[in-house]
Amino acid sequence: MREADGENDFVTIQIDESKAKTRLDKLICQELDLSRARVEALIDDGMVCLNGQVAVKASKKVQVGDVLEIELPEPESTDVLPEKMDLDIVYEDSDIIVINKQRGLVVHPAPGHYKGTLVNGLLYHCQDLSGINGVARPGIVHRIDKDTTGLLVVAKNDLAHESLAKQIMDKTCKREYLAIVHEPFSHRTGTIHAPIGRDEKDRQKMAVTSKNSRDAVTRFEVLENFDKFALVRCALDTGRTHQIRVHMAYIHHPVAADPKYGRRNTLPASGQLLHACHLELIHPRTGEKMAFDAEPDAEFNQYLNELRALKENQ
Template sequence: MDQIETIENEIEEQEDTLITEGGKVTFEASEEECPIRLDKYLCQKLDISRTRAADFLDQKRVTVNGKIMKASYKIQVHDQIDVDVPPLDKMEVLPEKMDLDIVYEDHDVIVINKPKGMVVHPAPGHYSQTLVNGLLEHCDDLSGINGVKRPGIVHRIDKDTSGLLVVAKNDQAHESLAKQLADKTCKRTYLAIVHHPFSHKIGTVNAPIGRDEKNRQKMAVTAKNSRDAVTHFTVLQNFKDYAYVECRLETGRTHQIRVHMAYIGHPVAGDEKYGPRKTIPANGQLLHAYQLEFEHPTTHEHMVFNAKLEPKFQEVLDELKQEEE
C-alpha cells in the first residue's frame, strides 16, 4: 500500500490538500500579476469562487503586508499576501449524468478521453461536473483505494489538458496500475504546441520539480523540497514562432511538461501560468495526452490507446501548418 500512496502523492495537486484541510499560505505579487483587485487575486491563486474569496476577507483571514484590506484593494508589485485558509466541510460527491468519451471499458478498467476544461475530481471551486461525478453515474464499481473524492482515479491530467487517462474499477486493478506507474512501465505520451522553434530534434529535460517558493500555486524547477523529474521530447515540426512536439513522461510530477518546457525556454502555448500572457488564445495550454500504454491488470495483455487532438488544438495546428506553406 505504501507504493500506491507514494504514486498518488506524486501526481496529486498539493494545493487541493491545503485548501481542503486548511492552512496558512503566503504569496508575493509579481509584476506580471499587477495591478489586480485583492478578491480577484485570491480567486486566481486559490482557485476559489468570488463568494468564497469574499468570505475570507469578511472573516479577516487575509492580510496584505500585515494589514487588513478591502476586496477592492489593488495588489501592487512585491505585496505580501497572507491567507489563513479554513478547512472545507466534507463534500458529498454525487453522480451526474454526462456524455463521457469512453475509449475502452471492461470489468477492470475504463479508459477515458477527457475533454479540455474538465476537472478530474472534486476540489475547491469544482464540486460538480468533474470526471468523477460522471463516472459515478456511469458505473458503481470503481475502486475505493482513493476514498470517496477520487474513486478509481489512478493518475490525473490538468483541467485544461485534454486526453487519455485510465480509471480502475476495483482495488486489484488499481494496485496493478499504480505499481506500473511507480515502475515506469505505464507509458504516457503527450502532444504540445510550444513557443519558439528548436535547433535540435530530440532532447531530455532532467530537472527536479517542487513547489514554487514565491507562488504556492505553481511548481518550479528547484533543488529545494523537490523530486526527480524527467521528460523526453521529440520535435515533430518547427514553425516561425512555435514548435509542435511530442513529450514522453518518465516521471509524473505535477504540471511536469508545462514546467519543464518553460524551464528550457519553450513554454506550452496557451499556458498563462507558466508562459507569456500574450500567447495563442486557446483557453488553456495546448497539451494533449494522446497515447496511453499499460498492461491489463487481469489478462496481462499489452494495451495501447490513442486519442485524436481536441478541436481547438487541431485548429491551431492546421493554421500554423498553413502559414508555413
C-alpha cells in the same frame, strides 16, 4: 513509538531498531495501515517529513533515531454525487475504463469544487470504482490538468488500482503528449532531467528547484517547426504535477496558451495546447499489453492547421 494528536490528523513515528532499514513508503503503510497508493500520494503532496525535511524519496531507508512526521488531511464530509455526463469512452471492461478527456473538465473534486468533474460523471456511468483514493477521487490513478485533453485510465476496483499505480511507479505505463510550444528548435530530440517542487514564491505553481523537490524526466521529439512555434511529442518518465508545462517553460519553450507557465503574447486558445495522445499499459487482470491513441481536439487542430498554413505561405 507512535504519537498522534487529538484529531488524529498528524502522526509522529520515531524509528527504533525494529523499524530501521525499512523503506519509507513500506514503513508508513505498515504503521498507519494505508495502501501503497495512498502513501505515495501523501509523499507527492509533501505531507511526509523526515527529520524536519520534506521527504521526496519513497525508497529511502529509515535509520535508528529518525523522526517521521505525517500529515493526514481530514476526510471531506461532502458527498460526491453522480452526474449524467457525455464521456468519450475509448475502452471499458470490468477492471478499467479509458477516457478521452475534453478540455475544461476537472478530473476529481476538490475543496469548493464538488460538481461537474470527471469523477462525478464516472460515478453516474459506473458505480464500481476503486476506493483507494477515498470518496473524492475514486478510481483515479493519474491525473491530467483541467485544460489538458486526452487519455486517462481509471481503475474500477482495488486490484486494478494497485496494478496501474505500480506500473506508473515502475515506468511500465507509457504516457505521451502532443504540445504546441513557443519557439522553433535547432535539434530534433531532447531530454529534460530537472527536479520539480512547489514554487517558493507562488504555492499554486510548480517549479524546477533543488529544494523539497522530486526527480523529474521528460523526453521530447520535435515533429514540426514553425516561425515562432513548434509541435513536439513528449514522453513522461516520471509523473510530477504540471511536469511537461514546467519543463518546457524551463527550457524556454513554454506550452502555447498556458495561463500559468506560458507567455502573455501567445495563441488565443482557451487553455494550454497540450494533449495526452498515447497510453500504454499492462491489463491488471489478463497481463495483456494494451495501447490507446487519441487525436487532439478541434481547438488544438485549428491552431496547428493555422500554423501550417502560415508556414506554407512564407
